[in-house]
Amino acid sequence: MLPEIVALNTSSSLSVPWWKVVYDFLPLTQWIDSSLHNAMSPFWTTVTEMLIIGVLILLFYALVGLFLVYAERKVCAFMQNRLGPNRVGPFGIFQTIADLFKLLFKELVPIKNADGFLFNLAPFIVIIASFMAIAAIPFAKGLHAIDLNIGVLYVIAVSAMGVIGVLLAGWSSNNKYSLIGAMRSGAQIVSYELSVGLAIITIVIMAGSMQLSVIVEAQRDGWFIFKGHIPAFIAFIIFLISSTAETNRGPFDLAEAESELTAGYHTEYSGIKFAFFFLAEYINMFIVASIAATVFLGGWMPFHVGPWEGFNHIMDFIPPFIWYIGKTFFVIFLMMWFKWTFPRLRIDQLLTLEWKYLLPINLVNVLIMAFIVLMGWHF
Amino acid sequence: MFILFSAMIVIFSILTVTSRKILRAAVFLLFVLVSTSGLYFMLNYQFLAAVQLTLYAGGIVVLIIFSILLTSHISQKFESSGWKKNIFSAIAALTGAILSIITILDYKFSATTEAAKEVNMKLIGKSLLSVDYDGYVLPFEVISVLLLAAMVAAIVIAKKGSPKTIGLSKLNQE
Numbered sequence: 001m002l003p004e005i006v007a008l009n010t011s012s013s014l015s016v017p018w019w020k021v022v023y024d025f026l027p028l029t030q031w032i033d034s035s036l037h038n039a040m041s042p043f044w045t046t047v048t049e050m051l052i053i054g055v056l057i058l059l060f061y062a063l064v065g066l067f068l069v070y071a072e073r074k075v076c077a078f079m080q081n082r083l084g085p086n087r088v089g090p091f092g093i094f095q096t097i098a099d100l101f102k103l104l105f106k107e108l109v110p111i112k113n114a115d116g117f118l119f120n121l122a123p124f125i126v127i128i129a130s131f132m133a134i135a136a137i138p139f140a141k142g143l144h145a146i147d148l149n150i151g152v153l154y155v156i157a158v159s160a161m162g163v164i165g166v167l168l169a170g171w172s173s174n175n176k177y178s179l180i181g182a183m184r185s186g187a188q189i190v191s192y193e194l195s196v197g198l199a200i201i202t203i204v205i206m207a208g209s210m211q212l213s214v215i216v217e218a219q220r221d222g223w224f225i226f227k228g229h230i231p232a233f234i235a236f237i238i239f240l241i242s243s244t245a246e247t248n249r250g251p252f253d254l255a256e257a258e259s260e261l262t263a264g265y266h267t268e269y270s271g272i273k274f275a276f277f278f279l280a281e282y283i284n285m286f287i288v289a290s291i292a293a294t295v296f297l298g299g300w301m302p303f304h305v306g307p308w309e310g311f312n313h314i315m316d317f318i319p320p321f322i323w324y325i326g327k328t329f330f331v332i333f334l335m336m337w338f339k340w341t342f343p344r345l346r347i348d349q350l351l352t353l354e355w356k357y358l359l360p361i362n363l364v365n366v367l368i369m370a371f372i373v374l375m376g377w378h379f
Numbered sequence: 380m381f382i383l384f385s386a387m388i389v390i391f392s393i394l395t396v397t398s399r400k401i402l403r404a405a406v407f408l409l410f411v412l413v414s415t416s417g418l419y420f421m422l423n424y425q426f427l428a429a430v431q432l433t434l435y436a437g438g439i440v441v442l443i444i445f446s447i448l449l450t451s452h453i454s455q456k457f458e459s460s461g462w463k464k465n466i467f468s469a470i471a472a473l474t475g476a477i478l479s480i481i482t483i484l485d486y487k488f489s490a491t492t493e494a495a496k497e498v499n500m501k502l503i504g505k506s507l508l509s510v511d512y513d514g515y516v517l518p519f520e521v522i523s524v525l526l527l528a529a530m531v532a533a534i535v536i537a538k539k540g541s542p543k544t545i546g547l548s549k550l551n552q553e
Contacts, residue, residue: 118402148425149499157432164409164436167444171402179448186445193437210500 025143053145057134061283068282069096071329072336079340103278106271111173114268118172123269123276125165130283133159137290138212140300140321151212152200152295156193159246159287162280163189166248166255166265169277173268181264184347185248185255191354195242198362202235202369203228203295216299223298229377231369236296238358238365240334243288245350247281250339254347285335286328293327300324380421387414399457402447409440426503 032052036045070085070093077084085092111119133155138144148154163186170182203224207215218224225232245252256264266277293299300320304312345353388411395407412435419428507515 115400115402118406121406148429149497150425150429153429153433154425157429157437160433160437163441164406164444167441167448168402168406171444171448183445183448186441186448190438190441190445204500208501 024141026141029143053135057131057145061131061134061279064286065279065282066096066100068286068332069099069278071332072282075333075336076340079337100275103275104272108271108273109268111268114174115172118168119268120273122165122169122172123273123280125168126162126280127165127276127283129158129160129162129165130280130287133287134283136212137287138216138294138299139324140319143321144213147211147213150210152204152210152215152291155212155287155291156197156200159284160189160193162284165280169269170265173265175268177261177263178265178267181255181257181261181267185265187347188248188252188254188350189246191351192242192245195238195354195358195362196246198359198366199235199239199242200291200295202231202362202366205366205369205373206232212294212299215295216301219298219301221304223296223301223303225296228369229372231365231372232296234361234365235369236292238362239292239296240331240338242354242358243292244335244338245354247284247288247335249281249285249335251342251344252350253339253344254350257344285332289331289335290324290328292331293324297327297331298323299327381418384414384417384421387411388418399459401451401455401457402444405440405443405447408443409436412436412440424498426498426500 033045033049036048040048073095074084074092085095088094088098110116135145136148136151136155136158138147166185166189167182170178170180170185173179203215204210206224206228207218209215209218215224219227225236228235248255254264255261256266261267266274269277300323302312302315302318302320302323304315391407391410391414395404395411398404398407412431416428416431416436419425419431506513507519510516
């Protein structure tokens with residue numbers, strides 16, 4: 001899996017003014033690539049590029065995690081008519097950093113009679129799965145670590161592997177609450193994966209490709225949620241519901257229902273291992289939201305309205321990265337809204353919702369979308 | 380990279396069959412399957428790699444782990460098997476390995492000068508459903524029928540008697 005920024009350009013200096021890089025990252029990445037190639041052998045170039053990307057993704061991961069925890073607390077407070085964190089730093093923005101240090105310094109409690117190897121492995125599986133998914137997401141034009149031709153399928157495949165970590169965590173803790181939490185989460189994720197996949201397939205039919213860059217490019221003259229009429233909108237709603245369930249977030253957070261299971265599958269974890277689960281939950285939410293933004297809301301493409309030339313031009317001035325982040329956080333805000341306004345479902349209600357409502361609607365929806373594309377009725 | 384992946388496959392396969400804790404064996408199996416998909420990524424056949432990840436790692440291993448969660452307890456440990464069993468399974472494994480090695484060595488791999496094809500979704504979909512010489516429509520349909528049969532069988536097994544008896548038992552409960 002080599003990073004595919006190896007589109008060789010022999011020019012060894014940036015050929016565009018530096019501020020234009022904000023609109024198109026391709027010259028920058030090509031410049032880095034070619035100057036690295038001039039400095040060392042191809043093997044070491046690849047190694048260095050992988051290191052750079054790894055460090056960047058790690059940094060991004062930590063920042064997004066910190067910010068999302070803060071945002072969740074603020075949104076929750078807003079929904080409940082409170083202020084939320086407001087003591088550490090202006091508007092409490094340093095609260096999550098303080099919390100992070102608290103988590104880092106906490107003791108790692110070893111569990112007697114637990115399966116030590118699996119117990120320690122579980123948080124890593126969860127976090128590696130989310131890491132692998134984040135690598136394939138296009139952040140802006142040219143800012144795309146690896147552009148697989150089956151991008152969407154890859155992201156679904158990899159992010160679904162997180163459930164193995166959850167199952168292992170629940171079993172190896174040797175605790176009945178953890179075990180029940182893990183079982184619930186397994187049943188839930190395996191069934192909702194179907195809906196996520198089918199909702200995305202509806203859009204893949206329209207785009208005619210699974211490559212994320214092609215999907216984004218196809219939305220230059222209008223986002224898919226508008227282009228695809230009603231089926232695309234239904235698919236978007238189904239995707240939101242089922243991806244909320246897949247990330248184990250409320251109102252589907254049965255795996256960690258604190259009123260009945262203390263903390264579900266991560267009851268026995270403490271310190272940094274608990275932080276891993278916590279962080280992975282937020283990053284999974286970010287990944288799901290960014291897939292929704294990429295596939296339905298046009299990724300980093302600016303908002304264009306057909307004949308309004310002036311309006312379109314103004315929209316082009318906003319850098320693609322800002323568009324991408326804005327859309328992603330809009331979807332994240334929707335998911336937080338769900339969490340703090342809906343009551344938690346029971347497990348049988350959850351499975352009924354998936355198998356008796358979402359799945360049939362989804363199947364019919366895919367058929368309708370295929371028919372619309374066949375007849376050329378979309379924009 | 381190839382050496383790394385194949386070493387991982389061999390080591391974790393051995394660990395899978397020698398581990399005496401059942402869930403650990405399942406996790407080692409997961410590692411084997413993930414490194415196999417790494418091999419597919421190396422071959423630049425990304426579709427197969429992703430399918431390997433979704434179906435085997437994300438689907439089958441999850442089901443295996445799920446059934447282990449339902450049936451066994453953490454303190455459970457398997458007895459190490461007797462030497463007779465060990466010898467016979469070693470013979471069976473060796474015969475299988477020798478047979479496949481002989482077949483591979485027999486086959487003449489001719490190097491092609493063709494450029495590597497990019498296998499995208501359209502190509503796969505078209506060849507799956509084409510009736511031409513290179514098409515795969517017959518195996519595709521046969522597998523669909525097999526899957527349908529499996530699903531019907533699963534429903535029949537899971538069904539609780541006829542609707543009449545279900546209604547009666549409900550009445551009794553009330």
